[in-house]
Amino acid sequence: MQERKSSLQQLDYTLLFLMFVLMCISLLAIYSASGQYNVDPSYFVIRQLIWFAVGAVIIVGVMFVDYDFFKNLTVPVYAFGMLMLLIVEFFGVYRNGAQRWINLGVTEIQPSEFMKIFLILALAHLLYKVTTHRKDTSIQGDLIILFKILALGIPPFFLILKQPDLGTALVIASIIGVMILMSGIRWRILIFMSVLVILGISILVWLYNAHFDIFNIFIKSHQLDRILGWLDPDGDTSGIGYQLNLALQGIGSGQFYGSGFMQGVQTQSDTLPEIHTDFIFAAIGEEFGFFGAMVLLVTYFLLFYRMIMIALTCNNLYGSYLVAGVIGLLVFQVFQNIAMTIGLMPITGLALPFISYGGSALLTNMLAMGIILNVNMRTKHYMFEARESVAE
Numbered sequence: 001m002q003e004r005k006s007s008l009q010q011l012d013y014t015l016l017f018l019m020f021v022l023m024c025i026s027l028l029a030i031y032s033a034s035g036q037y038n039v040d041p042s043y044f045v046i047r048q049l050i051w052f053a054v055g056a057v058i059i060v061g062v063m064f065v066d067y068d069f070f071k072n073l074t075v076p077v078y079a080f081g082m083l084m085l086l087i088v089e090f091f092g093v094y095r096n097g098a099q100r101w102i103n104l105g106v107t108e109i110q111p112s113e114f115m116k117i118f119l120i121l122a123l124a125h126l127l128y129k130v131t132t133h134r135k136d137t138s139i140q141g142d143l144i145i146l147f148k149i150l151a152l153g154i155p156p157f158f159l160i161l162k163q164p165d166l167g168t169a170l171v172i173a174s175i176i177g178v179m180i181l182m183s184g185i186r187w188r189i190l191i192f193m194s195v196l197v198i199l200g201i202s203i204l205v206w207l208y209n210a211h212f213d214i215f216n217i218f219i220k221s222h223q224l225d226r227i228l229g230w231l232d233p234d235g236d237t238s239g240i241g242y243q244l245n246l247a248l249q250g251i252g253s254g255q256f257y258g259s260g261f262m263q264g265v266q267t268q269s270d271t272l273p274e275i276h277t278d279f280i281f282a283a284i285g286e287e288f289g290f291f292g293a294m295v296l297l298v299t300y301f302l303l304f305y306r307m308i309m310i311a312l313t314c315n316n317l318y319g320s321y322l323v324a325g326v327i328g329l330l331v332f333q334v335f336q337n338i339a340m341t342i343g344l345m346p347i348t349g350l351a352l353p354f355i356s357y358g359g360s361a362l363l364t365n366m367l368a369m370g371i372i373l374n375v376n377m378r379t380k381h382y383m384f385e386a387r388e389s390v391a392e
Contacts, residue, residue, distance in 0.1 A: 002041065010376065010377040010378070011282075011373065011376075011377060012306065012310065012372075012373060012376045012377075013370060014302075014306055015303065015306050015307075015310075015369070015372070015373060015376075018299055018302055018303045018306065019303070019354065019369060021182055021299050022296075022299060022300075022303070022353075022355060023052055023354065025295075025296055025299070025355060026048060026282070026354060026355045026357075027045050027048060027049065027278050028261070029283050029284050029355060030045055030048055030276050030280070030306065030357045031044070031045045031133040032262050032264070032267055032268075032283060032287055033259045033276035033280055033283040033357075033377075034266055034276050034357075036150060040249075044276060044357055047357075047359075048079070048357055048362075051358075051359045051362045052362070052366075053362065054363060055362055055363050055365075055366030055367075056105075056366070057125060058363060058366055058370055059366055059367075059369060059370035059373065060370075061370070061374055062367060062370030062371060062373075062374055063370055063374045063377060064372075065374070066378060067318070067319060067371065067374045067378060068318065068378075069123055069376055070125075070317075070322070070371075071125050071128075071170065071318065072262035073121065074121050074122050074125040077118045077121060078084075078118050078119070078121070078122040078152070080118070081111065081114060081115040081118035081119070081156065082115075082155060082156065082159075084102065084109075084111035084114070084115070085111055085112065085115060085156060085159040085160065086159070087102055087111075088100060088101070088102060088111055088112075088163065089159060089162065089163075092163075097222060098163055098164060098165060099163050100112060100163045100165055100367055104352075109360070112156075112163070112168045112232055113161045113360045113361060113363075114122060114167070114364065114365060115156050115160070115172070116168070116171060116172065116175065116329055116368075117364060117367055117368060117371075119152065119153060119172060119175055119176075119325075120175060120322065120325030120326060120329065120368075120371075121158060121322070122152050122177040122192075123149060123152055123153065123175070123176070123321070123325060124179075124318060124321035124322045124324075124325055125318065126148055126149065126152060127145075127149075127179060127182060127183055127317075127321045128317050128318040128321055130145050130148065130183075131184065131317060132317060138172075139189070141185060142183075142185035142186050142189055143189070145183050145185055146180065146183070146185055146189060148178055149176060149179055149183065150176070153172065153173075153175070153176035153179075154176075154386055157169055157172045157176070160172060164220060164223065165349070166223060167336065167348030167349045167350040167354060168350070170332065170336065170348065171329060171332055171333060171336075171350070174328045174329070174331075174332035175325055175328045175329055176329065178324055178325060178327065178328030179321070179324070179325060179328070180193075180232055182320075182324045184194050184319060201317060202358060204218065204219065212298070213380050214277075217326070225239075225240045226240070226346045226347045226348070227242045227346050228240055229242075229243075229244060229344040229346075229347065230340075230345065230347065231306060233245050233343060243272065243273060243274075243279065243347060244340075244347060246271055246272040246282075247279055247282040247342075248268055248342065248343060250264060250265070250266035250267065250282045250283070250285065250286035251281075251282055251285035251286060251293075251341070251342060252271065253265065253266075253286055254285045254286040254287065254288065254289040254290070254292075254293075255289055255290065256289050256290045256291055257288075257289045257290075257291055257292075258285075258286060258287045258288040258289030258291070258292055259286060259287055259289075260287060261287055261288075262287070263287060264286035264287040265286070266282065266283075266286055267279045267282070267283040267286050267287055276356070276357045277348070277356045277357050277358055278337070278347075278349055278352075278356065279341055280352055280355055280356050280357070281293070281296075281337060281338050281341045281352055281355075282341050282343075284296060285341075285357075296355070297338075300334055303330075304327065304330070304331060307323060307326065307327050307330075307372055308327065309327050310323050310372060310376045310379070311324055311327065312374075313379060314375055314379045315380055316375075316378075316379070317387050319375040319378070319379065320375075322371055322372075322375055323371075323372050323375055326368040326369075326371060326372055329365075329368055330353050330365065330368065333350050333351070333352070333353050334352065334353055336348060336350050337350050337351065337352040337353075337356075338352070353365045363381060
């Protein structure tokens, strides 16, 4: 027996509330962090509010379309995304040592942000087709599935890495990794892939010590600086370790309750670059302390818990794969941003989802949340019938 509910009853209000909490934290942190710039702090807040409003419109628009229709968009959106990345490769705007944008005259777009969603749509559709119609359950069948996933994921990964944009490339890798886990292939293949990754890192370390010229082909000088600044932040506190040291000082000075709103030394002084974007967690840690940081982390935990529950309760495998891809997208970004701020990971240009100031990344994440809300709205709940089977 099916429990009939209206679309409004199916709407996940818990998820919406958690997003509202993150928006409030974002506006407070951005207002305070923008105090170091020679502009009215409300300037950045108003622009962020506009981006949130546009994102809300995108969410509503996505929710009106049955997510099964996204299957029809898989090929065109993936092809469009790859075309945009190729345009960036040959005709993109070069700025600050990177070529990541396309100039449209009135504005610039960063195709790698949209490629995250396009790849999730493509891999979710691929997994749906190969798992629902799978007949070959041998290890050869597993390898074919793995090859298909990598065939879709590797091209955008390397094009984005070449821009260079290590942070976004790692996000693409995290989406691929989650989808490989969701594919159900044998653990021995996953273990073998992990060994290959460790072996690759070991080879890079050997090349660094023995053949630096070859190492420099794979790891550029600015990327190496970030790795060295992460491994030894005290070795050059005025150079490659500058940002990390200031971020750690700010977070440490916040102690339990923080120094107070608009009272942080690092946050209010013009010392820590990009504190309203990449390093906004440092502002939260300094002015709101351990307590404020835990409020943010608990909010993220509840958000991801709700997303996982939506994936588990969805009785359509395609919907579950879509949600899993979004989880891989957001969880890695949260982990990487916070980890780099406290010295657990090298510094990359990844924004903190729903918190950092910025338009393209925020709109991409809001679009992703729209997909999740869409899946949850159209999940049919049965009292006595099991969910869709993989062996269908």
